[in-house]
Amino acid sequence: MKFKKFLRILLNIIFWCFTAGIAALAALVLIYGNDLPDYKKLATYAPPVATRLYASDGSLLIEYAEERRVFIDFVDMPPQLVNAFVAAEDQNFWTHPGIDVQGITRAAVGNAARLVGFNVGFSGASTITQQVAKNFFLTSERTLSRKIKEAILALKLERAFSKQHIMTLYLNQIFLGARAYGVGSAALMYFNKPVSELTLAECAFLASLPKAPNNRDKAVERRNYVLRRMVVEGFITQAQADAAAAEELNINSGFTAQMEDDFQYFAEDVRRQLLGRIGRETLYNGGLYIKTTIVPEYQRAASAALNRALDAYNQGRQEKLQGAIIAMNPHTGRILAMAGGRSFSDSSFNRATQAMRQIGSTIKPFVYLAALERGISPQAILQDTPIVGWRENNTLWKPENYDKKFLGDVPLRLALETSRNVPSVRLVEQIGARDAIEVAQRFGVYPPDLKNVNLSMALGSGETTLEKLVLGYSAFVNGGHVVQPKLVDYVEDRYGRVIDGAAPELVEWNDELLPPAVVASSEPLSDAQSLYQMVSILQGAVERGTGKQARVSGHTIAGKTGTTNDVKDVWFVGFSKDLIAGVYLGYDTPRPLGRGAGSHMAARVFAEFMTAALAGTPNQPFAVPDGLTFMRVNRRSGVAAKDDPTGTIILEAFKTGQSPNPAPKPGHTAGGAVVGGIF
Numbered sequence: 001m002k003f004k005k006f007l008r009i010l011l012n013i014i015f016w017c018f019t020a021g022i023a024a025l026a027a028l029v030l031i032y033g034n035d036l037p038d039y040k041k042l043a044t045y046a047p048p049v050a051t052r053l054y055a056s057d058g059s060l061l062i063e064y065a066e067e068r069r070v071f072i073d074f075v076d077m078p079p080q081l082v083n084a085f086v087a088a089e090d091q092n093f094w095t096h097p098g099i100d101v102q103g104i105t106r107a108a109v110g111n112a113a114r115l116v117g118f119n120v121g122f123s124g125a126s127t128i129t130q131q132v133a134k135n136f137f138l139t140s141e142r143t144l145s146r147k148i149k150e151a152i153l154a155l156k157l158e159r160a161f162s163k164q165h166i167m168t169l170y171l172n173q174i175f176l177g178a179r180a181y182g183v184g185s186a187a188l189m190y191f192n193k194p195v196s197e198l199t200l201a202e203c204a205f206l207a208s209l210p211k212a213p214n215n216r217d218k219a220v221e222r223r224n225y226v227l228r229r230m231v232v233e234g235f236i237t238q239a240q241a242d243a244a245a246a247e248e249l250n251i252n253s254g255f256t257a258q259m260e261d262d263f264q265y266f267a268e269d270v271r272r273q274l275l276g277r278i279g280r281e282t283l284y285n286g287g288l289y290i291k292t293t294i295v296p297e298y299q300r301a302a303s304a305a306l307n308r309a310l311d312a313y314n315q316g317r318q319e320k321l322q323g324a325i326i327a328m329n330p331h332t333g334r335i336l337a338m339a340g341g342r343s344f345s346d347s348s349f350n351r352a353t354q355a356m357r358q359i360g361s362t363i364k365p366f367v368y369l370a371a372l373e374r375g376i377s378p379q380a381i382l383q384d385t386p387i388v389g390w391r392e393n394n395t396l397w398k399p400e401n402y403d404k405k406f407l408g409d410v411p412l413r414l415a416l417e418t419s420r421n422v423p424s425v426r427l428v429e430q431i432g433a434r435d436a437i438e439v440a441q442r443f444g445v446y447p448p449d450l451k452n453v454n455l456s457m458a459l460g461s462g463e464t465t466l467e468k469l470v471l472g473y474s475a476f477v478n479g480g481h482v483v484q485p486k487l488v489d490y491v492e493d494r495y496g497r498v499i500d501g502a503a504p505e506l507v508e509w510n511d512e513l514l515p516p517a518v519v520a521s522s523e524p525l526s527d528a529q530s531l532y533q534m535v536s537i538l539q540g541a542v543e544r545g546t547g548k549q550a551r552v553s554g555h556t557i558a559g560k561t562g563t564t565n566d567v568k569d570v571w572f573v574g575f576s577k578d579l580i581a582g583v584y585l586g587y588d589t590p591r592p593l594g595r596g597a598g599s600h601m602a603a604r605v606f607a608e609f610m611t612a613a614l615a616g617t618p619n620q621p622f623a624v625p626d627g628l629t630f631m632r633v634n635r636r637s638g639v640a641a642k643d644d645p646t647g648t649i650i651l652e653a654f655k656t657g658q659s660p661n662p663a664p665k666p667g668h669t670a671g672g673a674v675v676g677g678i679f
Contacts, residue, residue: 045168045169045172047069047071047172047173047181047182048065048067048069048181048284048285048286048287049065049069049070049071049285049286049287049494050063050064050065050068050069050070050185050284050287051063051064051065051283051284051285051286051287051288051289051290052064052288052289052290053267053270053271053290053292054289054290054291054292055263055292055294055295055296055299056291056292056293056294056295056296056336056489057295057296058291059296061263061267061292061294062263062267064271064283064284065284065285067179067181067285068179068180068181068185068189069172069180069181069182069184069185070182070184070185070188071172071182071184071287071494072168072171072172072182072183072184072195073168074164074165074167074168076195076196077167077168077171077183077195078195078196078198078203080198080200080203080235080236081171081183081195081198081203081206081207082167082171083203083230083233083235083236084200084203084204084206084207084226084230084235085128085167085170085171085206085207086128086233086235087207087226087229087230087232087233087235088204088207088208088210088225088226088229089128089131089207089210090127090128090129091229091233092127093127093128093129093163093167094163096127096129097155097158098127098129098130098151098154098155098156098157098158099127099129099130099151099154099155100127126150127154128166128167128170129154129157129158129166130150130151130153130154131170131174131210132154132157132166132169132170132173133149133150133153133154133157134150135170135173135174136169136173137153171183172184174210175210175213176189176206176209176210176213177209177213177214178190178213178214183195183206186206186209187202187206189252190202190205190206190251190252191250191251191252192252199244199247200227200236200240200243200244201223201227201244201245201247201249202249204223204224204226204227204230204244205219205222205223205226205249205251207226208222208223208225208226209222219249219251220249223245223249224245227241227244227245228241260300261303261343261344261345262299262300262302262303262339263294263296263299264344264345264348265338265339265340265341265344265348265350265352266292266294266299266335266337266338266487268344268348268350269338269350269353269487270290270292270487270488271283273487273488274290274488274491278491278499286493286494287493287494288491288492288493288494288499289491289492289493289494289496290488290491291488291489291490291491291492292487292488292489293334293335293336293486293487293488293489294335294336294337294338294487295336295337297612297613298327298336298337298609298612298613299336299337299338299339301337301608301609301612301613302325302326302327302337302338302339302581302609303325303337303339304608304612305325305605305606305608305609305612306323306324306325306339306342306583306605306609307339307342308605308608309323309585309601309604309605310322310323310342310585311342313585313593313597313601319587320342321585321586321587321593322341322342322347322351322585322586322587322588323341323342323351323583323584323585323586323602323605324338324339324340324341324350324351324352324355324466324583324584325337325338325339325352325466325581325582325583325584325605325606325609326338326339326352326353326466326467326470326581326582327579327580327581327582327609327613328470328471328474328485328579328580328581329578329579329580330473330474330475330477330478330483330575330578330579330580331474331478331481331483331578332483332486333471333474333483333484333485333486334486334489335485335486335487336579337581337609337613338350338352338353339352340352340353340354347588349588351466351584351588352465352466352467352584353465353466353467354465355465355466355584355588356463356464356465357463357464357465357466357564357569357584357586357590358460358461358462358463358564358565358568358569359445359460359462359463359464359469359562359564359569359571360460360562360563360564360565360569360570360571360599361419361421361459361460361560361561361562361563361571361599362460362469362560362561362562362571362572362573363440363445363458363459363460363462363562364416364419364424364459364460364560365416365473365476365534365537365538365560366436366439366440366443366445366472367424367427367428367431367436367439367440367458367459368412368416368424368427368534368537369439369526369530369531369534370431370435370436370438370439371412371427371430371431372530372533372534373439373526373527373530374431375655375657375658376412377412377638377654377655377658377659378411378412378413378533378536378537378652378653378654379411379412379413379633379638379652379660379661380411380412380638381409381410381411381412381638381661382409382410382411382412382415382423382426382427383408383409383422383423383426384401384406384407384408384409384410384415384420384422384423385406385408385422386398386406386422387399387422387425387426397456399421399422399425400421400422401420401421401422402419402420402421402563406422407420410423410636411635411636411637411638411661412427413537413540413635413638413652414635414636415427416537416538416541416545416560417537417540417541417544417545417546418541418545418546419541419545419546419560419561421459424459425455425459428455428458428459429455433453433454433455433457433458434453436458437450437453437457437458437462439526440458440462440472442525442526443471443472443475443525444468444471444472444482445464445468445469445472446462446464450462460562460564461564461565466571466582466583466584467485467582469571469573469582470573470580470581470582471483471484471485473560473573473575473580473582474575474580475525475526475531476531476534476535476538476558476575477531477535477558477575477577477580477622479524479528479531480524480525480526480527480528480531481524481525482525528625529625529627529628529653529655530655531625532622532623532624532625532628532653533628533653533655535558535622536558536622536652536653538558538559538560538574539556539557539558539622540650541558541559541560541561542557542558542559542574544635544648546560546561546599547559547560547561547572547574547603548603549600549603549604549607550572550574550603550604550606550607550610551607552576552607552610552611552614553611554619555576555610555614555617555619555620556576556577556619556620556621556622557574557575557576557610558574558575558622559572559573559574559575559603559606560572560573560574561599561600561602561603562599562602563598563599566592567592567593567594567597567598568586568587568590568591568592568593569584569585569586569590570584570585570586570593570597570598570599570601570602571583571584571585571599571602572599572602572603572605572606574603574606574610576610576614576620577620577621577622577623578620579610579613579614581606581609581610581613582606583602583603583605583606583609584602585601585602585605624653627655627656628653628654628655629653629654629655629656629658630651630652630653630654631651631652631654631659631660632649632650632651632652633649633650633651633652633660633661634646634647634648634649635647635648635649635650636648637661637664638652638660638661639660639661639662639663639664640660640663643660643663644663644664
């Protein structure tokens, strides 16, 4: 009787305790369950994912990310990787409802034993589901209210989603050290491989990281603990565990998508451009696929050519010369190579796109084009004779040629091919400084709102960037069309969709993966015949003028040198039919380069790059428009070859109504020099 009475009392106590527990649980749910976050949004989980920048050949350049993350779907997770995390973090994951009653009981007993003096470590009882609830919705504060909310959310998550979906959330969200969030990123960071290639030992190592993600001192010990747990849970055999434990753990110091220094100026320009167009959140967390225009072999060749010239000049000097090179397709504006200095790590200032510098004689083709547009012949005679008493803005000015000599009367072509200053001054005087500068403005070299227009600006004292100068020269060879610099061919979001509005020029490529065809967006900047005459003169500048150092064996090249006063800046811009490049060399704080320096330095950099870029390609002469007549003339006089066969004979392109110069009068040489006399 006494035993039955005791049993009845015990059952009553258990009943009322259970009832009280249920009531307490209901109260907790009522108190804490009403203001819980909306967990249902995890049904369409789209975590922040790193944006990746690719070259034109598909090679990875760099990643942009605030949290380095690579999303991996559950079906792509190696089973041993999932098993390793289950064994290490939540052995009952596949069976519990979100909270682990056995785990809670085990933790409670262990913690109680610790409190009464037994040498047992404190332990928690958070399941993987609870960790998902905490990582997505709650803070890490160690309070009872947070634990209660965590448990309630875990129960709700289990009812709403499959175990596989919860595991996917967990393995893509958890922080695993070294800026890696999720197993996909961690596999790259620690082992430089995708999760599909991880070994058992590497899976166990990743599963050991959640407890101490930034402490690698006991990496092997923690990995082996996970292997032992996997044996206990029946995921692997002891033999497999022993083999994995014997494997050397080759952990990277922290893998990143390390971009070659050669590409960093270009990549930074892309980053700045997209940051302004699509915003920081999308750029750094949107998981974008950015296909850029850069051609790796061109970029390496451009950087190598520039750096060799700078290193040779800077040897033994305190202040270091800087420079830039940029190459693009003159028909599309696609930038194929860009180096803004000797080293991005030393200076991120991009001298190709950010440095405003006087451009010297590289302005002359635009000035001379103004004359050609007015019907002046390429063989029109200009005076290369001293100018005395020239005043501009109350300043007495005496223009001089670089060689300090005067040649008398010279054809327009010869004056530009040899970059003579005095005939250029006289030409600007003839057509007007404002009209001469207008051509440079029309071609985008100078801004349209220039103030204080004067003669010296028409001769190169104005400032612009190397990029704008190259874009201006592009119109010479592309039919006179304005092109905008393009660094990005297209941008895709994480789902492979081309982003509308990310860049105005984004269009679908054709099936052969070739760039889209160029559609002229405006009327030509100049007439085709004048443009060809200019290209022909610039071809002559390379073949026999100041640009001889820019010649490329087996290829038709045109271009122009440029040197500013006191040789503070030197330039060369040149092109083949489908490739244009510009080179600038100078100090960041302008000062003379010194004895022996000149535009030939920039021309040699150009030639080295173009030789590499055009290697293995057929020569392509420049396209000739209709309506031109070609006649052989004496280069020095512009007289028809049959009337003046002495000296160098060249082929000149004449418009309708133009013709060679008259034959020299008896007793005079061509070009105005008296036989036996002096200039």
